[in-house]
Amino acid sequence: MPATYEEKLQAFGRLLQIMDDLREKCPWDRKQTLESLRHLTIEETYELAEAILSNDLRGVREEIGDLLLHMVFYAKIGSELGAFDIADALHAVCDKLVARHPHIYGDVQVADDEEVKRNWEQLKLREGKQSLLAGVPNGLPAIVKAYRMQEKAKQVGFEWENAEQVWDKVQEELAELRHNLQRGAPAPEIEEEFGDLLFALVNYARFIGVEPEGALERANRKFKRRFEFIEANAPRPLSSMTLAEMDALWEAAKATEKTANGAPS
Numbered sequence: 001m002p003a004t005y006e007e008k009l010q011a012f013g014r015l016l017q018i019m020d021d022l023r024e025k026c027p028w029d030r031k032q033t034l035e036s037l038r039h040l041t042i043e044e045t046y047e048l049a050e051a052i053l054s055n056d057l058r059g060v061r062e063e064i065g066d067l068l069l070h071m072v073f074y075a076k077i078g079s080e081l082g083a084f085d086i087a088d089a090l091h092a093v094c095d096k097l098v099a100r101h102p103h104i105y106g107d108v109q110v111a112d113d114e115e116v117k118r119n120w121e122q123l124k125l126r127e128g129k130q131s132l133l134a135g136v137p138n139g140l141p142a143i144v145k146a147y148r149m150q151e152k153a154k155q156v157g158f159e160w161e162n163a164e165q166v167w168d169k170v171q172e173e174l175a176e177l178r179h180n181l182q183r184g185a186p187a188p189e190i191e192e193e194f195g196d197l198l199f200a201l202v203n204y205a206r207f208i209g210v211e212p213e214g215a216l217e218r219a220n221r222k223f224k225r226r227f228e229f230i231e232a233n234a235p236r237p238l239s240s241m242t243l244a245e246m247d248a249l250w251e252a253a254k255a256t257e258k259t260a261n262g263a264p265s
Contacts, residue, residue, distance in 0.1 A: 075089055
């Protein structure tokens with residue numbers, strides 16, 4: 001049975017109390033700073049993403065708890081520095097959500113989720129953002145960053161009309177890359193054309209409803225799984241096998257997966 005509202009508040013209060021205890025009594029927790037926690041938070045975020053991709057709901061629950069602990073930890077340090085506390089952070093996000101949802105907390109009418117996103121970006125600009133792209137962190141993985149920038153540009157109409165146009169752009173970028181390879185262009189030009197191709201592919205993924213970072217990660221996992229099958233079933237060291245022999249084991253790995261769960265190859 002789902003927890004009641006009061007039980008949820010009680011659980012959050014328990015976490016706040018434990019954080020106070022740890023910060024006071026635990027040598028490791030006392031030592032931590034905003035900077036020292038940063039890389040650990042990034043690691044926890046990736047662990048949550050992995051649990052989501054694996055459809056591991058027990059893992060998702062655990063990683064949500066770990067990330068909440070980190071947020072409470074940052075707020076505790078902020079309180080000690082006299083800068084902010086957890087209430088300040090929570091009120092700030094609540095105020096932002098109310099302000100950016102005038103169709104819920106005001107009299108604005110919206111037709112669909114796309115109009116909600118367009119309004120969101122316009123409201124951010126009115127709040128003082130200098131660019132639609134200002135909210136995309138520089139440190140994001142490149143594929144995620146490309147996807148998010150394209151999504152934001154879409155909100156002001158800077159967008160292709162249909163997927164076919166984007167596919168034509170993919171073909172155009174592929175042709176430019178091949179042309180530069182054939183003419184022996186300098187490495188920086190090859191890299192630029194390859195980047196343009198990847199950017200166009202991310203755009204196409206968005207148009208056909210595919211989240212490219214997740215798609216690539218699933219492809220990574222599939223490759224890892226099948227390569228490990230080759231390693232496990234190789235009759236001798238891989239370095240002494242031919243490509244054809246390894247490819248035969250690759251096909252066997254695909255057949256095994258298809259038999260086990262009907263997964264597409």
